[in-house]
Amino acid sequence: xxxxxxxxxxxxxxxxxxxxxxxxxxxxxxxxxxxxxxxxxxxxxxxxxxxxxxxxxxxxxxxxxxxxxxxxxxxxxxxxxxxxxxxxxxxxxxxxxxxxxxxxxxxxxxxxxxxxxxxxxxxxxxxxxxxxxxxxxxxxxxxxxxxxxxxxxxxxxxxxxxxxxxxxxxxxxxxxxxxxxxxxxxxxxxxxxxxxxxxxxxxxxxxxxxxxxxxxxxxxxxxxxxxxxxxxxxxxxxxxxxxxxxxxxxxxxxxxxxxxxxxxxxxxxxxxxxxxxxxxxxxxxxxxxxxxxxxxxxxxxxxxxxxxxxxxxxxxxxxxxxxx
Ligand code: AHN
Ligand code: ZN
Numbered sequence: 386x387x388x389x390x391x392x393x394x395x396x397x398x399x400x401x402x403x404x405x406x407x408x409x410x411x412x413x414x415x416x417x418x419x420x421x422x423x424x425x426x427x428x429x430x431x432x433x434x435x436x437x438x439x440x441x442x443x444x445x446x447x448x449x450x451x452x453x454x455x456x457x458x459x460x461x462x463x464x465x466x467x468x469x470x471x472x473x474x475x476x477x478x479x480x481x482x483x484x485x486x487x488x489x490x491x492x493x494x495x496x497x498x499x500x501x502x503x504x505x506x507x508x509x510x511x512x513x514x515x516x517x518x519x520x521x522x523x524x525x526x527x528x529x530x531x532x533x534x535x536x537x538x539x540x541x542x543x544x545x546x547x548x549x550x551x552x553x554x555x556x557x558x559x560x561x562x563x564x565x566x567x568x569x570x571x572x573x574x575x576x577x578x579x580x581x582x583x584x585x586x587x588x589x590x591x592x593x594x595x596x597x598x599x600x601x602x603x604x605x606x607x608x609x610x611x612x613x614x615x616x617x618x619x620x621x622x623x624x625x626x627x628x629x630x631x632x633x634x635x636x637x638x639x640x641x642x643x644x645x646x647x648x649x650x651x652x653x654x655x656x657x658x659x660x661x662x663x664x665x666x667x668x669x670x671x672x673x674x675x676x677x678x679x680x681x682x683x684x685x686x687x688x689x690x691x692x693x694x695x696x697x698x699x700x701x702x703x704x705x706x707x708x709x
Pocket of ligand 1: 532565567569576601648649650
């Protein structure tokens with residue numbers, strides 16, 4: 386090749402490369418969006434949350450169909466009415482899968498109803514009809530301090546705090562009924578009856594939220610919340626967000642970096658039927674005692690409820706909501 390041709394080719398390459406260099410950008414496309422989010426303080430009163438757990442337990446086991454269940458429903462509706470813009474009970478009915486139906490009372494509180502950016506916070510509030518893992522008394526129900534009341538207590542305290550420091554986001558708090566009537570050797574659909582009902586028939590037609598957080602058994606001392614398999618499958622970015630927030634607040638001792646396998650819980654139906662990415666914060670350790678030795682035994686009482694765990698979960702979920 387002649388020298389002049391080589392120079393022509395060479396200068397062409399240089400010219401082309403120069404074209405790849407950063408252009409001065411038009412100023413509008415590159416502006417840093419300074420979102421003005423109001424500053425807030427992460428606040429969660431563990432004594433208050435503990436009291437909400439105690440008050441549920443004091444009604445007696447919240448077994449569907451019992452007087453204690455009915456009285457607790459009204460208590461929870463009243464509490465949500467105090468802290469939210471609106472509160473009501475969604476009444477329904479579901480087949481138990483063992484012949485017969487059960488009445489469903491899903492208890493709902495709504496903050497910022499007009500906001501389109503929404504988050505769903507949920508927990509089951511019913512008590513299992515029998516503590517069937519108990520050695521001595523497997524046919525009578527436990528107090529359900531952890532299994533049921535703990536998640537509800539934490540969400541009530543979060544609702545109280547959200548009234549003080551209002552979030553940008555809309556918040557829908559749903560206490561699911563009849564989660565815990567399931568048959569371990571039966572169909573998965575014998576569990577989570579209230580969340581199945583709500584997922585098929587939400588309180589608002591075509592209800593959507595950006596994502597959801599389910600709390601289940603969040604009160605035990607040193608509870609470890611494994612990264613649950615269905616949460617990872619359906620709501621992975623939000624699992625990361627919640628676990629990172631927990632770590633930033635110093636709660637990585639509870640929100641451990643450990644994948645614990647799949648658990649059938651209310652969030653499965655919210656994910657599969659309603660299509661809202663929903664994660665479960667649930668005490669679980671596959672290598673140890675699973676859900677904990679208290680699970681479905683009479684040891685599930687107030688002596689197993691620790692304010693420090695309620696606080697770790699409460700602060701984490703509060704911050705996630707306020708950051709939205
Ligand atoms: C099953 O045992 C199939 N799921 C556990 C869900 C549960 C029961 N959460 C509280 N009680
Ligand atoms: Zn249970």
